[in-house]
Structures are given as C-alpha cells and as structure tokens.
Amino acid sequence: MAVARQSMREEIVEAALDRFHARGYNAAGVKDITDGAGVPKGSFYNHFASKEALAVIALERYGESRRMRDLADTSVEPLTRLRKHFEFLRDDVVGWGYKRGCMFGNFGTEITDHSETIRASVGESLRVWTDLVAGVLAEAAHAGALRTGLDPAATARLIVNAWEGTLIDARATRSPDAFASFFTVVFDTLLTPPN
C-alpha cells in the first residue's frame, strides 16, 4: 500500500509537469492532472495541499530536467559548454514543434503576480541557473576566452533573460530564426574577443 501511494503521488507529479508545461497554470485543472495520471480526482488532496503546492514541485522537477549540472562540467571548454547547454534547450523546444517553451518563463509571466509561493520558486530557479552561467563565464574569462571588460554576473543574467525572450519569439513565429539571432549575437559578438 505504501508503494502504491508513492507511485500514485509520482504519477500525479509527472502528469502535472506535462499538463502545466503544455497548457499553462490556469488551463491545467486538478482534474486534467488526475486524468493524465489515471488516478481519481479525489486522491489529489491526499498527496498535495493545493494545486499551487504541486506547481512548485513540478517547477523543481522541470529544473532538474534542464541538465543544469552540465554547466559545471569543467572537462568541456567553457564557451563550448555554454553553447551546448543552449543547443540542448533549443532542440527540446524544436522537438515540441516550437511549443511549450520554458516553464520558468511560462509561470513567470502567468502566475508570479498572483502567487507569492510560485514567484519565489521562479525567482530561485532563475537565480540558480544564472549563477551557473556566471560561473562558466568567469572560467572563460580566466582562460582568456572572453571579451575583456564583461561582468560575468550581469552578462549571465542578460543571457538567461535573452533566452527566455527568445523562446517567446520562437513560439510566436514557429521558426528557428529567433534562435539563430540568439546564438549569433551572444556567442559571436557579445562574448567573443574582437579579432
């Protein structure tokens, strides 16, 4: 029975991650989520205090799927590592047919004004990610591979935010052009030392 309950909770989290990502917070109802999990709607509140509490868990689960750890893999040259990170994120969105985008940005626009709990979680997700990117930039600067005079923290924040906006553009235009501008301007102009 303990195993069954654990499995039901996990099935609800997995379904929530899928439904919140595909539909957004408001459009994904508790019944959509329990239907997706194949469990009775009534079982939801045995496992979660609220839809909002589940959303925070889904957001954390989403963050774990972004392969953030790869950003700290010092066996790969820093700017190559950073480029591969955003290529992985790009390929994920292209694989969804230019849909879904990033849950940090989706919850960030739809829900942060209306839930302090989700706002804190989105802010923390962006901060952790930005700190990892800043670490890569500091490594690149140390190796002399970065344009001089860049502040790693401010530049990392701009890059992460540019990525979130690029996803909005890519979803609205359903084309790779927004991604092309991101990679060209960030990697070939902003970060690269002039010849």
Added chain:
Amino acid sequence: MAVARQSMREEIVEAALDRFHARGYNAAGVKDITDGAGVPKGSFYNHFASKEALAVIALERYGESRRMRDLADTSVEPLTRLRKHFEFLRDDVVGWGYKRGCMFGNFGTEITDHSETIRASVGESLRVWTDLVAGVLAEAAHAGALRTGLDPAATARLIVNAWEGTLIDARATRSPDAFASFFTVVFDTLLTPPN
C-alpha cells in the same frame, strides 16, 4: 444610440486591456471584462465575435501604448532614443509594482500554443517592434556610434527578446536588478564601440 453603442464597445476594449494585462488571458473571463466595463455580460457578443477576437484588439491597443513611434524620431540621437524607449518601458513596469509585464510576452507564453489568431498577432507585434529597433541600430551604425560588425536585424531581435526575458526576471524578483543588467550589458557592452 449609435454613440452609446460605440462608447460601450470602447469601454469593453479598455476593460479588456486592463484585465488581460493584470490577470492574463485565461484568468480574465468575459464576465470580469464586462464587469470592469460596467456593461451587461450579454452585451459582449453584440460587439465581439469571441474573447479571442477581443484579445487581438486589446493586444493592438497595448502596442499603441508602447510609444513605438518615438523610435523613429530622428531628432534624438539613435542610441539615446533607444535607451529612452526601454527606460519608458521599465518605468511603466516599476510603476505597476513590478507586475503586469508586457502583454506581448504574456500572451506569447500563455496563449500562442493554443490560438493561431493570437499567435499571429504576437508574432506581428514583435516583428514591427524589432524592425523599428533595427532601424535605430542601422542609423547608429551609419553615424559611427555602434560597435562595428553588429548585424542590426539580429541584434535588434536579441535586444527585444532580452527585454521580454528581463521583464520575467524583474517580476519574479520584484527588484530593479534585472533592468540594471539589461541596460549595462546591452548599452555599455554589446552596442558600444570599445575605447
């Protein structure tokens, strides 16, 4: 009677702009909007085919409030003009207590996957804005005020997208820090010729 009808339509558009901006698309129901306009719910469909159709009108109205025309005012030095444009947009969000953000980005994340009509409208809004920014950058390049080797179109797209992501960050953190990173990295590093 014709005047009264015109006034009722306008009141619904104004209320829709406010409710969609404050709550998002799904959370702003037709009744919220007609209540905001102080008109009977039943009057809605005398004026609009659907909530989706009204959303496109509200999005256009929102675009008109962004002072895009100022980007073409050649009496102001190009990079000063661009900076003032984003300062205006920043001050608007700060004035709302770091809430609401940009309707292009809000609809872009919440609705573009689910409405072809709204997706087309968001895409067109971003394209018009990006073209205006690219025009400013081309002027700056012509005047020798821009870092050499920048592509105006790709750079404009990156800047507009970075702005949209910066708003997500600013709303999640409710602080001016995301804006500071945007202005520093875009204006003092990306666009400025090295000394």
